[in-house]
Amino acid sequence: MAHNTSGRVSEARSRLLATATRIFYAEGLHAVGIDRIIAEAKVTRATLYRHFPSKDELVVAYLRGVSQADRDGVGRALAADLPAAETLRSIAESIAGGILSDRFRGCAFLNAVAEYPDPGHPVHQAVLAHREWFLRTVTDLFAQVGAAPPEPAGRHFVMLRDGAMTAGCLADPVQVCDTFLKGVDGILRFRLDAAPK
Amino acid sequence: MAHNTSGRVSEARSRLLATATRIFYAEGLHAVGIDRIIAEAKVTRATLYRHFPSKDELVVAYLRGVSQADRDGVGRALAADLPAAETLRSIAESIAGGILSDRFRGCAFLNAVAEYPDPGHPVHQAVLAHREWFLRTVTDLFAQVGAAPPEPAGRHFVMLRDGAMTAGCLADPVQVCDTFLKGVDGILRFRLDAAPK
DNA sequence: TAGCAGATAGAACGGTCAGTATCTCTAAGC
DNA sequence: GCTTAGAGATACTGACCGTTCTATCTGCTA
Incomplete structure (x- = not known):
């Protein structure tokens, strides 16, 4: 599941998913924007869109x-x-x-x-x-x-x-x-x- | 309930509420914008905000x-x-x-x-x-x-x-x-x- | 008939939305 | 040492968000 070429799971990806899970569950889906998630996951926009198409x-x-x-x-x-x-x-x-x-x-x-x-x-x-x-x-x-x-x-x-x-x-x-x-x-x-x- | 000075219920208001009820229920709250509601209720922005503060x-x-x-x-x-x-x-x-x-x-x-x-x-x-x-x-x-x-x-x-x-x-x-x-x-x-x- | 509240119309506000592009840096594999 | 992929950092798009504003028109009531 989402390993990079060297076989490791992307740290940025799991941080992203953990943050999204926490915020989406707590506050809702439409109410939370991409900006919130990338800010709290300490990840840039480009990184998010490299791992998730949308x-x-x-x-x-x-x-x-x-x-x-x-x-x-x-x-x-x-x-x-x-x-x-x-x-x-x-x-x-x-x-x-x-x-x-x-x-x-x-x-x-x-x-x-x-x-x-x-x-x-x-x-x-x-x-x-x-x-x-x-x-x-x-x-x-x-x-x-x-x-x-x-x-x-x-x-x-x-x-x-x-x-x-x-x-x-x-x-x-x-x-x-x-x-x-x-x-x-x-x-x-x-x-x-x-x-x- | 929401009569104007002459004692009648505002038609614009009830049209607004009926439209909001239909669209909010069908599509959700955050997903539906003010624009959709005023367009389908055939009411202007100013009219909405006269009847509902937000x-x-x-x-x-x-x-x-x-x-x-x-x-x-x-x-x-x-x-x-x-x-x-x-x-x-x-x-x-x-x-x-x-x-x-x-x-x-x-x-x-x-x-x-x-x-x-x-x-x-x-x-x-x-x-x-x-x-x-x-x-x-x-x-x-x-x-x-x-x-x-x-x-x-x-x-x-x-x-x-x-x-x-x-x-x-x-x-x-x-x-x-x-x-x-x-x-x-x-x-x-x-x-x-x-x-x- | 004068006054006034309600409705119409349309423009504009600053902010946020999701998504894209470019360019640099780092680190691991060969 | 070179290549390459992942990540960082910005800057930007165009659309939409909720909200406010001014200005005009209509129709009822006093």
């Missing part, structure tokens, strides 16, 4: 980074090799952990899509791609819990997650997490009670 | 309008004087109706707050005010259903609503509504079963 591509790279972090987190939960219900609980708890963390400002993807409503736009599509992966992953896990069709449960889980992530910075995060985790528990108990495996 | 105030007026429409809708549901559980169901169905409607683009308030993360900003505060009203209204209704504390149920309802509204334009709206309405039904049945009134 601001939109920088935004996409930012979202890809967040997506990868999410996938890594879920990957760790899967690697623990617990029963699927426990894996789902652990994913939910890591979501709650994010909501409770400092400088939480909602879901990077939902925030991004609010600013890029055009479904054909690369930013919008990056969001859709991440969401499809997440829904698929969660649904696959529900398929291993109980016998009922897993799709409704997966959609229910994602809907609660979306609500929790958006409300997490608009209300008391502790209460939001409480509501979210109880909701997830409800889905799981309903499924385990209905058709224990 | 773009931010125009955004706030737009959100106030949406908030009022929501309050009117809930008011009609309350006026039907059904049992509280039925009122909640009818509110949920009207939310689902919105999600299924043409040009649905998510929750105007959540979209706005994604662009105005600063909690002190008037736009952000307009969103918080609306959300507080909604949570309070829903919680009051849950207080009339069953005997358990209504706050968790109200928060659960709002969390599902938030998830449904955000996902409604990122996935199949029919499935989103199905998941949402089944979720609301779950909250209500749990409450009615646990402590029938």
Whole structure:
């Protein structure tokens, strides 16, 4: 991923991406200009445009980074090799952990899509791609819990997650997490009670 | 509301607000400039700034309008004087109706707050005010259903609503509504079963 | 009929936007 | 020691940003 000819990752590039990630997440996409990012990353304009063909591509790279972090987190939960219900609980708890963390400002993807409503736009599509992966992953896990069709449960889980992530910075995060985790528990108990495996 | 000295509502003003509402909702807040709005409202710059001191105030007026429409809708549901559980169901169905409607683009308030993360900003505060009203209204209704504390149920309802509204334009709206309405039904049945009134 | 508020029209403000061009410096690889 | 790529430093483009201004016209009300 973005090595130069000598095989090293460009320091300027990673500084750029880290800065963009921090500022974009904290302040929004359209609200932040290129000037802010290059100033705080201590990088010149020319360097930015050598690594990213446009601001939109920088935004996409930012979202890809967040997506990868999410996938890594879920990957760790899967690697623990617990029963699927426990894996789902652990994913939910890591979501709650994010909501409770400092400088939480909602879901990077939902925030991004609010600013890029055009479904054909690369930013919008990056969001859709991440969401499809997440829904698929969660649904696959529900398929291993109980016998009922897993799709409704997966959609229910994602809907609660979306609500929790958006409300997490608009209300008391502790209460939001409480509501979210109880909701997830409800889905799981309903499924385990209905058709224990 | 915004009458001139002769007691009439300014036509230019309402045209302005209607246009702003349409474009802001469809395309976002920062992405849309004053020029677009005055051009499509067929109003001059000076007229806009006579009615709204700044773009931010125009955004706030737009959100106030949406908030009022929501309050009117809930008011009609309350006026039907059904049992509280039925009122909640009818509110949920009207939310689902919105999600299924043409040009649905998510929750105007959540979209706005994604662009105005600063909690002190008037736009952000307009969103918080609306959300507080909604949570309070829903919680009051849950207080009339069953005997358990209504706050968790109200928060659960709002969390599902938030998830449904955000996902409604990122996935199949029919499935989103199905998941949402089944979720609301779950909250209500749990409450009615646990402590029938 | 006089007065005045509201709307129209159009120009202009300084600032910021994303993106491009040019030119120098540095450091690593051969 | 030479080549080459990455990075730095500016300066610049043309467009758009929100906002202010002056000047004129219209139509209602007192």
